[in-house]
Amino acid sequence: MRPFREVWQSTIFTKWVMAITGLLIVGFLLGHLSGNMLMFLGKEHMNEYGVELRSLLHGAGIWVVRLGLVVIFVLHILSALKLSGRIRKARPQRYAKVTPQESTLAGRTMLLSGLLLLFYLLYHLAHFTWGIVHTDFYAHNVGYEYTLANGHVVPDVYKMVVNSFQQPLISVLYLLAMVFTGMHMNHAIGSALQTLGLTNHRLVPVLRKAGVGLSIIIAAGFSAVPISILIGIVK
Amino acid sequence: MNLRLHIWRQAGPSAEGSLKAYDVNNVSEHMSFLEMLDVLNEDLIGKGESPVAFDHDCREGICGSCGMVVNGVPHGPERKTTVCQLHMRKFKDGDEIYIEPWRASAFPVTRDLVVDRAAFDRIIQKGGFVSVNTGNAQDGNAIPIAKTDADRAMDAAACIGCGACVAACPNASAMLFVAAKIGHLAALPQGQAERDSRARDMVLQMDAEGFGSCTNHYECEAACPKGISVEFIARMNRDFVNASLKG
Numbered sequence: 001m002r003p004f005r006e007v008w009q010s011t012i013f014t015k016w017v018m019a020i021t022g023l024l025i026v027g028f029l030l031g032h033l034s035g036n037m038l039m040f041l042g043k044e045h046m047n048e049y050g051v052e053l054r055s056l057l058h059g060a061g062i063w064v065v066r067l068g069l070v071v072i073f074v075l076h077i078l079s080a081l082k083l084s085g086r087i088r089k090a091r092p093q094r095y096a097k098v099t100p101q102e103s104t105l106a107g108r109t110m111l112l113s114g115l116l117l118l119f120y121l122l123y124h125l126a127h128f129t130w131g132i133v134h135t136d137f138y139a140h141n142v143g144y145e146y147t148l149a150n151g152h153v154v155p156d157v158y159k160m161v162v163n164s165f166q167q168p169l170i171s172v173l174y175l176l177a178m179v180f181t182g183m184h185m186n187h188a189i190g191s192a193l194q195t196l197g198l199t200n201h202r203l204v205p206v207l208r209k210a211g212v213g214l215s216i217i218i219a220a221g222f223s224a225v226p227i228s229i230l231i232g233i234v235k
Numbered sequence: 236m237n238l239r240l241h242i243w244r245q246a247g248p249s250a251e252g253s254l255k256a257y258d259v260n261n262v263s264e265h266m267s268f269l270e271m272l273d274v275l276n277e278d279l280i281g282k283g284e285s286p287v288a289f290d291h292d293c294r295e296g297i298c299g300s301c302g303m304v305v306n307g308v309p310h311g312p313e314r315k316t317t318v319c320q321l322h323m324r325k326f327k328d329g330d331e332i333y334i335e336p337w338r339a340s341a342f343p344v345t346r347d348l349v350v351d352r353a354a355f356d357r358i359i360q361k362g363g364f365v366s367v368n369t370g371n372a373q374d375g376n377a378i379p380i381a382k383t384d385a386d387r388a389m390d391a392a393a394c395i396g397c398g399a400c401v402a403a404c405p406n407a408s409a410m411l412f413v414a415a416k417i418g419h420l421a422a423l424p425q426g427q428a429e430r431d432s433r434a435r436d437m438v439l440q441m442d443a444e445g446f447g448s449c450t451n452h453y454e455c456e457a458a459c460p461k462g463i464s465v466e467f468i469a470r471m472n473r474d475f476v477n478a479s480l481k482g
Contacts, residue, residue: 007479011448012438012472083448090340090407090447096241096254097333099307101403103452108405110450191451197473199466 011086012195014079019192021076026189026214028069029181033221039234040224043158047146050157077118084111107187113180120177127164137164165229174226182219186212236262236328240275242287243335245344248351252344254333264324268311269294269301271323288347296320296460299395302402303348304335309399309458317397317460337398339407341444352398354444355412361440362433363416365425384422391419393461403458406447410468411455413441418467421474431478438475 007013035053038045054062106113123133131138137160144156165171189211198204228234237260245252259275266274269291276286292300296317303318305311311321326332334348342350380388392415400411417434420426426433449468456465 004479006439007435009442010439010475010479011442012475013479015448015472016476083450087406087408087447087450090445091338092340093338095304095307095335095338096243097304097307097335100405101308101454101457103405103454107450107452187451194451194465194469195449195472197469197476199469199473204466 011083014082015195017075018079018083019195021072021079022188022192024072025076026185026218028072029218033218036222036225039158039161040228043146043156044149046158046161047154047156048148051148051152051154073121077114080111080114104187106183107191110184110187113184116180117177117184120173120180123173124177127170128160134164134167134170137167161225162229162235165226166235168230171226171230175223178219178223181222182215185215185218189214236264236323236326236330238262238271238326238329239331241331241333242347243344244287244347245336246346248343248345252347254335262323264322266323267294267319268305268321268323269319288345288349290349291319294319297395299397302337302397302399304333304337304402306333309337309402310397310460314457315460315462317395320460337402339401339446341407341409341446342398342401350398352396354446355396355398355409357444358409358413358437358440359416361436362429363420363437365420366429367425378424380423388419388422391415391422391463391467394419394459394463395461397460399458399460400455400463401446403454404447404449405452405454406450408449408455409441409444409446410449410471411459411463411465413437414465414467414471415463417471417474421470430474431481434471434474434478438471 035049038049056062057064100108126133128138131141135141139155139157139160144159145153146156146158147153165174190208193204193207193211198207225234237258240257240259241254242257243252244255257275257279259271259278262271262274269289272287272289279286289303290300292298294301296319299317301317301319302310305318305321310316310318312325313321336342336344336348337350337352339350341354342352345351394412394415396412398412401407401409404410417437420433421430451465451468453465456463
């Protein structure tokens, strides 16, 4: 028997970690997206959701999810760095001429889009979770409050989102990030299925297309909120 | 037709290389790509210059010796065709053609367009075989093999080990080659006894040789002169993890 260390350091094992954590992130994004869609159902739903999210399992739920997400993201990023370092060394002398046959721009720029998304993620957390950028719009700072139908007074998350995205610069930053999210997902989903070893002849072509479709749904879905606020449909 | 070639010239493994331009005139459209290079070489020898070194053997597309990157595509613009079977009718008068060796740190350039592919041999030595006791040859029909299994094994065994998959991969990964070799034997009953150790040992040797890791661009399948499917890579991914979990 080989020591597990050898296997653990192999490229294929690292790719499995990458694929599994990546698919978990896709799952998280779908959950996040469904929450965002409450913006279209109005103030009451959005603010109620905001409070419920924070009080799940007596407030422990959100911390379990946050901890899980940190672990997932750290593993995903570490795997990416490990593999990309290897790739850089694998072809020191570049070709004078390259003519791509099958690969896509999205696929070839995964590292770049991934790094940009990491910066975006930190910015996004600083904006809506930590309240350290755009502090003028952070509900807890400026005392946006909303009284739910059941009489509870809660932070007005809805107003925070609307006021933020009414600033064109903020909206453009978010929309730009969603372009990179779409590109990253475009290659990611089909790629993860291949790495995990899916070979079913009827299923694989369908799932690859579904992966591309899902990437468009995710990018377009998240973009819908700032766009609707910017053009005044949601206010 | 008249062509302008830009060919990678490198005197030796540690020498500095560079692209050099050559004009080749009166090229017949019926020539193979290698015959066109033969004409250039005759011309260079006549002028007292050193000919362009390139690997070749059977020149009928089955041995896996030849290979060069032609205008950014391994084995040139025609799919499922080795460069020796590529004909000049695929080009037109006045074309500029860039000719470069396979580029990968695991395939060091020996001279000009010749690279050292011994890394593939070392991967094969780790498990690209089945252990069989010596003695009389077994009856061909003693082990029944389902048609679908035999077909799959044959599809993988079509790999000629030319290295175009590595050359085409944006990451210089050897996954398609290794997957074909593992997938070939994993499809047959004779390959089952050593299936786990084969998958583990060959993949770890592939890593040790310094090939890049796969990011599923599928450039390898497009470049493969034998059209080996990337499905074998998915199978290998599964086989490797399966074998590793068994310890």
